[in-house]
Every structure is written in C-alpha cells, then in structure tokens.
Amino acid sequence: MGLTLESLDVLQGEPDWLGERRRGALATYERLPHPSKTDEEWRRTDISGLNPAQFSELEHQDGFKLAGRSTLPRGVILEPLRVAAEKHPDLVKPHLFSLIRADRDRFSALHAAFFTGGTFLYVPDGVVIDEPIVGQHTSHAGGTAFLPHTLIVAGRGARFHYLDEYIGQDDEAVGYRSGSAEIFAGEGAEVAYVAVQKWGRNAWHFGDQRARIDKDAKLRLFNVTLGGRFSKTRVEASLVGQGAEAELKGLYLASGQQFFDFHTLQDHQVGNTRSDLLFKGALQDTARTVYAGLIRIEKGAARSDAYQANRNLVLSDHAKATSIPMLEIDNNDVRCTHGATVGPVDPQHMFYLRSRGIPEPTAKRMLVQGFFGDVLDRIPFEHARNLIEADLVARLG
C-alpha cells in the first residue's frame, strides 16, 4: 500500500464522512508502533519480515451473490459497502468500524484506512432469508493489497445465513490480505456466519471477525483457515443482552511452512448468556499454529455458561502447536469450563487401519477427517458444509 493520502484517491466517489474516517485511520496507523516480540499478543507471532508499505497496488472489488436464485425479501439491503455508505449513511455510519476499532493495533488501522470495498447487509426486523448469501472475495493478482470488509446488521428476530469466501488465484507472489467482518445481531435475531480463508500460500493475512449479540439473539459462527503463509485471525463475540448466545467454531489445516494465529474472545458482559467455542486444527510438515482464547465473565454476568476448547492434531515431527486457553471470571454464579489438548494420531487407530491393508497416507487422511468430524457437524448451513468438505478433501489429497 502506498501509505499516503494520495493513494486514497483511488477510493474517490465515497461520501466525505468515509474519506474523513479513512484519513483518521491512516493517522492512527502512522502513530501506532509495529508490534514487537515483547508484546504478549505477538510473542509467538513473528511479523519482522512484513512491511505493509511494499504492497502499493490495491485490489478493489465489491463481489457478492445469493447462493440461490430467489430475490431478496422487501426491505433487505445488500449492496457494495461504498454504495451503501452513500445511500444509507444512517445505517452504515454508526456501525462501520464501531466493533473493529481502527485504534486497536496497526493492522486494524490499516484495514480501516484502506479497506477495498466489501459488502453491507441489512436485514430488517422479523425478516427471514432462506437462501444463504455469499460474499466472494477473489484476489486475481499477486503482490497486491486486498482488504475486503463485511458489515452485517440484523434487525429484531431476523434470520439468515452468510458466507464469506476469501479466494486467492495468486499462489506465487507475496500479497497483503485483510478480510474482516462486523456483525450486529439485534434482539432475538439468529445469524449464521461462515468465513473460509483460502488465500494463496504466500499471502500475509490479518482478519477480525467481531460480533455484538443482543438480548435472546443467537450467533453461529464458523471459521475455516486454510490459506496464506501467515494468517492472524481474531474471532470475538460480545454478549450484551440477557439470553444472548454465541457458538464459535473453528477448523484449521496448516501444512508446509504455514503459520496460523488465532485469538478468540467470549465476552460475557451481562448474565444469563451462553457461549460455546471449539477450535480444532491439524498440523503437518513444518507448520506452526498459535491459539490464544479468552473467556471473560464480567462482574454482573451471573448465570453465564461458557465453554472453550482447542484441540490440535500434530501429524509431523517438525510442526509446532501452541495453545493458550484463558479464563477471567469476575462472578461466582457461573458455569465455566475449558480445555486444550495437543497430541499425535492415536497409534492404535493407525494400527487398526493399517492392519486392514489401508496404506498409511490414506489411513492418516481418514484419521484427520475423523478428528474434524465433530466440528464439521457444527457448520451451520448446508451450502457452507458442502464447500468446506470439498475444500478439505482437496487439501488432504
């Protein structure tokens, strides 16, 4: 990214308020330091080889589509983000970058300054959409910067499915990728959100998925991470109304020299809320993964129920897995459990399959699929399930 105000001119045609925000975010970017190894969040996450300024060309797209053929119910707004910013500032302005704040760190600031389009979805109160909505973000060129943003606002009792697919056709050159989503689930809404990250294998990826869940609303979020040379993803849900519920599931398959970093947050701000998190990963070759997750139960959040688990299957001698499941509990009337495991393929299972004449690579693949079984069952809608299973089969060979 040419990190100057001039380079923002490619984004002309946006309303003034958005231009102002971008300039503000750029100033924040310039003010914030590059994270270092002595910052706790970056201790195991090496970005010393990254200089975002080297990616001067921005790829800019608006792409999204409905998975089926139906037209959208009345009142639903599904527009490119920049169009929506112009046409519906009353809806976009108060929400955009209010959950994923530009001043969180350098990469959030960069995203807010240079986001290259993306999608805005507004579903009014009581509206149900049956067909999944698919946002496809395809990078066509290597060496570029591509930063799509998704903003989802669900009215009271709204129900729908949304899939963000990040696709790279640029396996060779090193690029900068930043795909993020902000989700507002209004009272009683039911939102299913799936993100599948399959950028090229040399990309740097920084992604934030952050949701605010109101009274009696329910979010089912599923994150799949497969691509990139370096991928850092934060998945965060704030439960802000009684009866709110978040199911956060993740699946990652790291091979070759890939490095994946996940930060998750289950933020119980009020009582009678529920969250359930499971992230499962398999590591091959010299891949390295870091999972760090936090359940935070605030003082008044009595009768909260939170679960968090991270499970890693290590398939090679040289892979490295780090797992840091954390709890901060400020109320005693809660149910809170968490766990982490790191382990190899069960030798007994392997022995059993081999004794049946199944060759080792096939047996290994079967065991990986078996390992992912319980999390795959939690993919919230069929369209996404078919896609993810196909991606997984293709990658496991």
Next chain:
Amino acid sequence: MARFRVASVAELPDETLKRVDAGSTPVCIAHAEDGKFYALNDICTHEEFNLSEGELWGMDVECPQHGSRFNLVTGKVTGLPAVIPAKSYPVSVEGEDIFVEVPE
C-alpha cells in the same frame, strides 16, 4: 555450504558482538577474548531474541532477554533457561575480511 563475506575486521573491536546476515541466515559474530572470531546463529533457541544484542561473558555469549548462555566455539548451552544448543558456523579471516560458511 555457502561462504559469505560478512564484515571487515575493523567492524569488530576486541570483545564485541555484531549481527550479520550470511545470505538469509542471521549470524552473531563474536570477537572473543582469545582474539579469534566465532559465529553462532543469532536467534536464541529459548525465546528467539537476538544474541548479538547480548553480552560476551568469557567464551560465552549471553542472551539479553533471559540470560541464556552459549559457548562460542561449540554452541553448547552453558546457562539456562535455553536448553537447545545454538548452531555454530565456521569463520575464516582473509586480510581484512571476515567470512562465514552456512548451510545452503
């Protein structure tokens, strides 16, 4: 093995350390108390801080962050908390030039 000229003798006064890059390999060069030059991989095997920012302590280099020590000649750990030896590389001096050999 690949051989790289990494520094001149003048750049390393007695009992000092310097970070150099031999191709893509980060190297810590030491001008030790015995007058000779030694080379270790610069990345501490404990928490990946740079040894070249640490201190010489006899024939050991001490990591600046947590005090792990490595023998300059062999790379062996001579003080915790590191437990994995540092890689050591052959050094040669020709005239004013210091060369290091690292695996390709």
Next chain:
Amino acid sequence: MATVPKVDVGTDYKEKYGFFVPEDYIFKAKRGLNPEIVKEISWMKKEPEWMLKFRLRSLEMFRKKPMPNWGADLSVIDFENIFYYLKAQDKQSTSWEDLPPDIKKTYDRLGVPEAERKFLAGVSAQYESEVVYHSLHEELSKKGVIFTDTDSALRDHPELFKEYFGTVIPPADNKFAALNSAVWSGGSFIYVPKGVRVDIPLQAYFRINAENMGQFERTLIICDEGSFVHYIEGCTAPIYTTDSLHSAVVEIIVKKNARCRYTTIQNWSTNVFNLVTKRALAYGDATMEWVDGNLGSQITMKYPSVYLMEPGAKGDVLSVAFAGKGQHQDAGGKMIHVAPNTTSTITSKSISKGGGRTSYRGHIKMYPGANNSKSFVKCDALLLDDESRSDTYPYNDVDAENVTLGHEATVSKVSDEQLFYLMSRGITRSEAETMIVNGFIEPFTKELPLEYAVELNRLIQLEMEGSVG
C-alpha cells in the same frame, strides 16, 4: 508452628504471627538501592571478589530490565523505600538459648523449636537478612549431608557452591531474579550425597520483623544420584501499614534417580509483596515435586518450574492459593520437557473470597526431541462470593512429536445444595463453607506432613472467619 489439632477460632493472624519485637540490630543498611549498598553487603559478608562482581552486574541488569507487563500490578513498589540488608545479631547460634531474648521469643511463639523437637531433622531460622539459628541431626552430617545457610556455604564449600550457584536461574532471567542476585542474603544450602535418603524433613523458617524490610534469601539444593530430601519452608511477618518485599531465588538440581520434595507454606502478612523465582533441574529418572501453598501476602507472583533434562525425569507441582480481601495470588507452575519419555503434572486449587483475586499462570513446553512425553494440567477455582475473581492463563507449547498434553480448568462456587445439606444438620454457614473449602484442597493437604496439614486447615479456618489482615 505444629500444634495439636485444636481449633483456635478467635486467635487471629495478628496475635499468632502478626506481632513484632523492637529492633535492636547490630547493622541496618540505609534505605534504597545503589552500588554502595551492594558493596556494603558484600563487604559485611567478607565475600570473594567474584561474588561482588556478580552482585554489581546483577544490579545493572535489574536497572535495565522493565517491570513485567503481565500479572499483578507492581507499580506501587517503591524500591528506594526498602531496607535491603538488616543484620539482627553478630553470629549464628546452634542453640535456641543463645539467641537474643526477643528473637528467641519470636520463634517460640511461632512454634519452631517445638516442631524441631518433634519431627524435623534440621532447622534453619532466618531473621531479616541473616540466618540466626541452625541445626542438623548428627547422623546426617556424618553421612555427608550439608545443610547450612547460603552465606556459610560460599565460605565453607566454595567449589561446590561455585559449580552450581546461578546456573539454574541466571540473574538476567527476570527483573526480580536480578534484584535477588544483587542483594541476596541468607537462605538454605543443601547437599545430599549419592544414595543418602533424608527421611525426615529439613525446615527453614523465614521471618521478617522490621517495617519496609526487603528479604532476599537464596536457596540452593543439590540432590546427588539416588538421594532423597524433603525441604519445608514457612514464612510470616508482622502486619504493618507500609509494604515489605520478599524476593527469593531457589535453585535445585536433582540428579539421576534422586527425588526432591520442596514444600512451601507461605503465610506472609498482607503488606508483603512476594515475588519469587523457583526452578529445578531433573535428570534421568529423577523426580522433583513442588508442594506450594500460598495463603498470605498482598501480591504473590510465583511459578515453580521443573526442567526435565533427561529421559524418565518427572515433575509435579501441587499448588494451592487463597486470596482474601485486597490480595492477588498469581501462582502456578512451569514444566519444560527437554528429553524423551518425561512426564509432568500440575494441579492447581485456588480459592477467592471477599474481593480477592487468584490467577493460575502456567507454561508447558515440549522441546523438539521430547518425544513420547506427557503432561497434564488441572486447575480448579472456587469463588466464595460474587466480589471475587479467578483467572486462568495456561501457556502450552508443543514442538515435539508423539507427545500428549492436556489442560483442563473449571470455575465453580460453593453450591447451594451442599450448603443447604450441611446447614440442615445444624452446622453454621461459616463452618459449612470451611468444610467445603477444606474438602476442595484435600489433594494438597494430604501431601503435607500431618502437623502441617493440621496447621493449614486451621489457617484456612482463620481465613474463612475473615479474621486475617
């Protein structure tokens, strides 16, 4: 401190441990920390030149290192307001009768001589900066066991001392290890020769008496091949309105087939900052066990660790923390697996009450080559009211093949059903809560010698009564 299992409700910390006696010291260094104080300490102790150099360099490291940016809030510590060296009497005694009356009275009130008579093989008593009393059963010294204070060890066993001192925890390890290395004084030095088993425990008792005192003992334990020792430490201080600092370094080497158990009952008054670095090396088929009870202090930050250096080494941490009003116990353990076929467990039990905060912080690391190793961590937290807080921060790094690592944690409260059941039997609410807490920490108390288990249960009862601090 070991007494009959009598329930002393109404006795409180202040009476039992929180008293102080007048200072009548032969030497008291000025407040504050600078090279002159360090030189003065070294000069008073008539140390060799290398130790003075070691101290001065450590002081420099302490200055350079930032305060930890995690864990408890330490910004309130005023390093310039602390007395770094206080010497209460001229020489060390081997008989309680030889101690100055005030000091003797102190230990009598704490029950140390009585415990020694009953069930200890050796006792070391540190008062402020120096060890004032020392004893070891004669048959143990005949077998070659060394149990002395660390200053005497530097004088009397210079070679053994220099071979191991500072090799497990270098001064640069962390800010407080650097501070201790600069101003250390006292502590225990233990050497157990090959094949010798010390079947009854050795004990050290650390007492702070003066206000704004800094106690920096340094303990070094070497268990030679096939040996065994159980070392117990206890600590208390008077209650003052301003802060004191306790910052120890404990280094342990457990050689092949040896076993070392290190038990701590930390019961500092709530004006003490307790910032301690404890680390052990366990070699082939050796076992290191940390039994770590943290009841007192304002802030404790302590994570006993074991480096499992050779195949078959085993490490255990059993940790209990109790945080009452105004207290933050940030405790846990670390297991560093270096060699194949090594195993470790960490069991943590924490209790928070009256707005107290307990944090479990741990690290499991499996280095490449630590194949077929296993580690399991279990953390249970009990929150006794809705003002209190519990945190869990477990760091797990696996870089080896075919290893198994598991971590589990739960947070719970005293259940209404349990309380209702006990109260329906005529037990008061506070007694019922005490029973439930004692049950909760039973895995810990059952690892203690009986006398200590009784004492601990009594302390828990005092804490539950809210009469402490």
